Structure formats: structure tokens, C-alpha cells
Amino acid sequence: MQNSAKTDKLVSMQEAIATYVRDNYSVTIEGFTAFICFAAGHEIIRQRRRNLTLIRMTPDLIYDQMIAAGVASKLVFSYMGNPGVGSLYCIRRAVEKAIPCPLELEEYSHYGLVGRYAAGASRLPFFPLRSYVGSDMPAANPLIKLIDDPYGTGTIAIVPPLNPDVAILHAQRADRQGNTQLWDLLGMQKEVAFAAKRVIVVVEEVVNEAMVHADPNRTLIPGLVVDALVHEPYGAHPSYVQGYYDRDNESYLAWDKLSQDHAAVEAWLDEWVYGLPKHAAYVQKLGQAHFDKLKPEPFLAPSVDYGRYR
Amino acid sequence: MSEPTYTASEMMIVVAARMLEGARTVFVGVGLPNIACNLARYTVAPDLELIYESGVYGARPERLPLSIGDPTLVSGAISVVSMADLFGLYLQRGLVEVALLGGAQIDRYGNLNTTVIGDYRTPKTRLPGSGGACEIAINAQRTFMMIFSPAPVT
Numbered sequence: 001m002q003n004s005a006k007t008d009k010l011v012s013m014q015e016a017i018a019t020y021v022r023d024n025y026s027v028t029i030e031g032f033t034a035f036i037c038f039a040a041g042h043e044i045i046r047q048r049r050r051n052l053t054l055i056r057m058t059p060d061l062i063y064d065q066m067i068a069a070g071v072a073s074k075l076v077f078s079y080m081g082n083p084g085v086g087s088l089y090c091i092r093r094a095v096e097k098a099i100p101c102p103l104e105l106e107e108y109s110h111y112g113l114v115g116r117y118a119a120g121a122s123r124l125p126f127f128p129l130r131s132y133v134g135s136d137m138p139a140a141n142p143l144i145k146l147i148d149d150p151y152g153t154g155t156i157a158i159v160p161p162l163n164p165d166v167a168i169l170h171a172q173r174a175d176r177q178g179n180t181q182l183w184d185l186l187g188m189q190k191e192v193a194f195a196a197k198r199v200i201v202v203v204e205e206v207v208n209e210a211m212v213h214a215d216p217n218r219t220l221i222p223g224l225v226v227d228a229l230v231h232e233p234y235g236a237h238p239s240y241v242q243g244y245y246d247r248d249n250e251s252y253l254a255w256d257k258l259s260q261d262h263a264a265v266e267a268w269l270d271e272w273v274y275g276l277p278k279h280a281a282y283v284q285k286l287g288q289a290h291f292d293k294l295k296p297e298p299f300l301a302p303s304v305d306y307g308r309y310r
Numbered sequence: 311m312s313e314p315t316y317t318a319s320e321m322m323i324v325v326a327a328r329m330l331e332g333a334r335t336v337f338v339g340v341g342l343p344n345i346a347c348n349l350a351r352y353t354v355a356p357d358l359e360l361i362y363e364s365g366v367y368g369a370r371p372e373r374l375p376l377s378i379g380d381p382t383l384v385s386g387a388i389s390v391v392s393m394a395d396l397f398g399l400y401l402q403r404g405l406v407e408v409a410l411l412g413g414a415q416i417d418r419y420g421n422l423n424t425t426v427i428g429d430y431r432t433p434k435t436r437l438p439g440s441g442g443a444c445e446i447a448i449n450a451q452r453t454f455m456m457i458f459s460p461a462p463v464t
Contacts, residue, residue, distance in 0.1 A: 032364050032393065033379025057393075058379075058441075079441035084340075084377030087438075095436045107425070109444035110363060111397040118394050130402050131445035140430050185364045185379055186392045242381050249376055299385050 009178045009229040013279060016200045016228040017043045021052075025165040026076075028055040028196065029062060032187035033083050034242060035170040037202050038062045039235035039279035045069040046273060055164050057113050057188065058083070061238070061255050064090040065273070067103060068265045074104040076162075078113045085252050089259040099262055107141055108159065116162035117188045120195030124161060132157040167196030169221065170236045172244065173205040174212075178226030181218040183301075184242035190220040202230045204244050216306075234283050234291055245294040318458075323349060326410060326456050330355045337361045337401065337446055339411035340378055342456045347410055348374065359388070361406060363442040365396045397442065401449045409450035411443055416457050422447070 011019075021027055021044055029037050041062035044052075054063055054072045059080040066072060068090035080088050094103035108116070115127030133155055138144040149156045169189050174180040180201050182189060193199050201221060206229070212219055238251035258264050276282050283291070316324075319342060326346035330336055331354040338347045338360050348371065351358045360369040364379040368388025375383055384390050391399070400406065414437050415423040424443060428434030447453045 033377060034381070077439060079439045081340075081438040083379060084375075092436050096433060107439055109440040110393065110442040111401075111445040114393050114397055129397075129445065131448055133448065135440075135444050136425075137440065137444060140425075183390075184381070185366070185384060185390065187365065188393050190392060191394060240381055242384055246381060247376060296381070 008176045010176050011228050013039055013043045013230045013232055016230050017047055020166050020198045020200055021049055023049055024051045026053040026055055027166045028164045028192060029168045030056055030187055030189060030192045032058055032185050034185045034240055036062055036236050036239035037168050037170040039232045040168045040202060041066050042273045044071055057110055064088040067091050067094050069269055070100045076106040078108045078110045082252055082256055085256045090265060112159050114188060115159045117191045117195050119161035120163040121191040126158040126160055128156050128158050164196045166198045167192045168200045169193055170202045173207045174201055174203045174229055175207055175209045178223035178229045179212045179219055180221035182220055193221040193225050198227045199225050200228045201226050202232050202235050204233055204241055206231045232279050235279055246296055248294055322456055328354055329454060333358055333408050335359050335361055335405060335407045337406045337409040337450055341412040343410040343412055344375060361400055365391050365393050406450040409446045409453045412456050416455055
């Protein structure tokens with residue numbers, strides 16, 4: 001897609017996934033407990049992508065679902081779990097028993113993967129970090145290297161850059177050119193947007209340009225690096241978006257029980273993913289009352305004065 | 311002797327909270343440490359600032375967080391930053407006095423396993439992985455662990 005300052009990037013989720021997520025690609029749907037774009041993950045399952053390398057610091061329910069559906073052959077990660085609840089049984093079945101297919105793992109600590117994204121974002125050859133010394137992790141992953149600091153402070157760990165083929169990043173709002181504003185646990189959303197070769201931004205609200213220009217410090221992802229913009233309200237459910245909706249913890253607890261049985265997971269995917277044409281149908285099936293219960297009471301930040309200089 | 315009116319978890323939480331007495335900063339781990347650090351702030355360490363790897367410095371949670379990533383950790387906090395800033399500027403910079411972490415297995419020397427049980431390539435049980443534990447243990451001034459031991463330590 002052409003990416004001029006005026007390019008309107010708004011497309012449907014179906015179109016964004018069909019255009020930018022291909023078989024064999026490396027794909028990251030980032031987000032640290034917040035901003036996790038389940039809607040995009042479900043669309044990737046519906047479009048039956050195969051042999052993807054999934055990347056994320058904290059794989060949780062959506063990667064569990066995608067791996068159970070057979071879309072991935074490799075997972076790059078630093079902590080996998082159902083946050084605050086327990087294990088991810090689908091990923092464990094893939095790793096321990098090759099169900100539904102084998103899953104290769106490439107493993108880091110958080111700061112290692114943070115460093116890989118940071119090096120990828122600024123196109124550096126490696127990222128140095130004080131970690132891994134004394135740990136068994138470098139033996140398990142040869143991409144983590146321990147070297148002598150050329151400036152003489154001793155051993156330092158390095159990790160190589162990571163440039164995913166596609167990043168899918170959820171946020172509160174963007175204008176139609178993809179200039180994106182977010183406030184929340186920021187994870188590595190900004191750096192990943194600069195690291196990836198293609199970027200799909202998914203937002204709760206599409207706003208006019210004036211809204212973005214009125215508060216430039218909140219614009220962490222410029223449209224310059226965004227290829228497609230998708231408007232998908234509640235697209236991060238059952239995870240959360242600060243100020244818009246809370247985590248739907250019942251879904252996380254229910255998944256803990258359901259996901260222990262592969263047949264039950266397949267039935268769930270049939271009902272909630274394959275059986276629905278798009279995310280709006282998922283929202284409709286759950287019902288607006290369900291989402292009303294997840295809406296927090298307001299806690300407004302005071303506005304600030306940037307001043308006008310002319 | 312009468313039955314205790316508390317669980318083993320509750321006792322561990324109280325003991326861990328008391329070990330944070332007087333501390334200024336704590337890096338809060340997943341699970342029981344989350345509860346212990348919040349308890350310490352209400353009791354023995356009122357000046358304690360809670361640091362979460364999710365990017366939060368100085369959290370003021372109004373409910374018990376469901377995990378180390380919860381919107382209640384953002385609303386009302388002193389600062390919320392990217393994970394690059396959290397690990398680089400707060401942890402690696404040396405601003406973390408105490409880290410309080412959980413884990414799956416630990417030996418008497420303090421070596422911690424949250425990765426696999428069994429062979430790495432063909433594990434019997436695949437555990438969550440390091441998360442931030444590897445660099446937290448290296449860069450925090452002190453590291454405390456909270457772990458259930460189903461059998462006596464050998």
C-alpha cells in the first residue's frame with residue numbers, strides 16, 4: 001500500500017489479515033496483559049494460516065487458541081501463562097505431545113526479547129544487556145551470546161535484532177492515517193511498531209486528525225510506520241483496554257478448565273471463531289450487557305497546556 | 311494444639327511482607343509476591359514503591375491486581391513507562407532495592423527453575439519460562455524468593 005501523509009489506511013480486519021499475514025510469516029500480536037488483539041488472532045484462525053512463527057513476550061490465551069488451531073509451527077517468547085490463573089494447556093500439549101502439531105520454542109527472558117525488539121526498531125546489529133550471566137538460558141538458545149565488553153567492564157550479554165514480518169498492535173485510538181495514541185501498560189507496543197516490516201494497528205476509536213495533533217506526546221506510533229488501520233471495538237476482549245473495558249476474568253478462569261481437553265477446545269473454536277463471520281458477531285453473541293459490566297468508572301487525567309507559538 | 315486459623319500461603323505472605331520493612335523500592339513478582347508487597351505497603355513499609363515489570367513505578371492499586379498486568383496498577387500510579395525503560399532505567403540502573411519473586415523449583419543455593427522439568431528439548435512439564443526473573447535476580451540489590459516446598463528441602 002502507498003503510504004503518503006494522506007493515505008486512508010482504514011480497512012476491515014478480514015482485508016488486513018488477508019493482505020498482510022501470509023503462511024510462513026513471523027507475526028507478533030504484542031501486548032503485556034493489556035491491548036491483546038484477540039480479534040486479529042481469531043481472524044488469522046478463520047483464514048486458516050499455517051506454519052506461522054508467533055512472537056510475543058507473554059503468550060497467553062489467544063496464542064493458546066491459535067496454536068490449538070494449528071496456525072503456528074514456532075513460538076518465540078519470554079513467559080507463557082494464563083496471567084494470574086495458571087498454565088497454557090494447548091501450548092503445553094503442542095510442546096509435550098505434538099498436539100495438534102509440533103511446536104518449536106525459541107526462548108528469552110523479558111529483557112532479552114525487549115532488547116531484540118529495541119535493536120530491531122533502531123536497526124542495530126545487537127542489543128547489550130546485563131542478564132544471562134550465570135544462567136542456563138544461553139545454552140538453550142544460541143542466539144543469546146555472552147561477550148567481553150570491548151570497553152573493559154567484563155562479560156556482557158547480547159541479543160540480535162528482531163524484525164517480525166508483521167506486527168498487530170491494539171490501541172485506544174488513531175486517525176485514518178494511522179497516527180496512533182495509547183495510554184496504558186505500554187509493553188513494547190511503540191518499539192514493535194518500528195521493528196516490524198508491516199504494521200496493522202487495531203483501535204477502539206477512529207478519531208479526526210485534530211484530536212491527535214492536540215496531544216502529540218500521546219502519539220507513540222506514527223502513521224509513517226502503519227500499513228493498515230482496523231476499527232474493531234472490544235477487539236482486545238477478554239483482555240482489556242485502559243479506560244475502555246476491564247479484563248474479563250471469568251473468560252480466563254473458564255479457559256483454564258476448558259483448555260485442558262483438546263476436543264473441548266476444538267468445540268470452542270467451532271462455536272466462537274469458525275462459526276462467526278467476524279469480531280462484530282462475537283461482540284453481538286456476547287451481548288452489549290456483557291461489555292457494559294466491564295466498563296470502569298471514569299478517572300480522567302486533567303488536560304495540559306501545550307501553549308500556542310506563532 | 312488447636313488448628314491454625316491461617317493457611318500456609320497466608321503465613322508466607324505475612325513473613326515475606328515483614329522482610330520488606332523499611333524498604334523504599336520493590337520489584338514485584340507474579341503470584342504470592344504480588345500480595346505480600348501490597349500488604350507490606352499497608353503495614354511495615356509505608357514508603358515502599360511497587361515496581362512491576364509491566365512498566366509501572368509507584369503503583370497505587372485500589373483492588374488486589376489479578377496479575378502483574380492489571381489496569382488498577384496504571385490508574386493513580388506515579389509513572390507508567392515502556393518495558394524497555396522499566397528494565398533499562400529502573401532495574402539495570404540499580405534502583406531496585408529488593409526483588410520478591412516466585413518460581414517452580416529452587417535448590418539450596420538459590421538456583422531457580424521456571425523453565426522445564428525433564429530434558430529441555432523433550433520436557434516432561436513445560437513451565438512458563440523466565441519472564442523477567444533472570445535479569446531481576448542479577449540487577450536487584452537483594453532478591454527474595456517465595457516458593458512452596460511440597461517435600462522437605464534436600
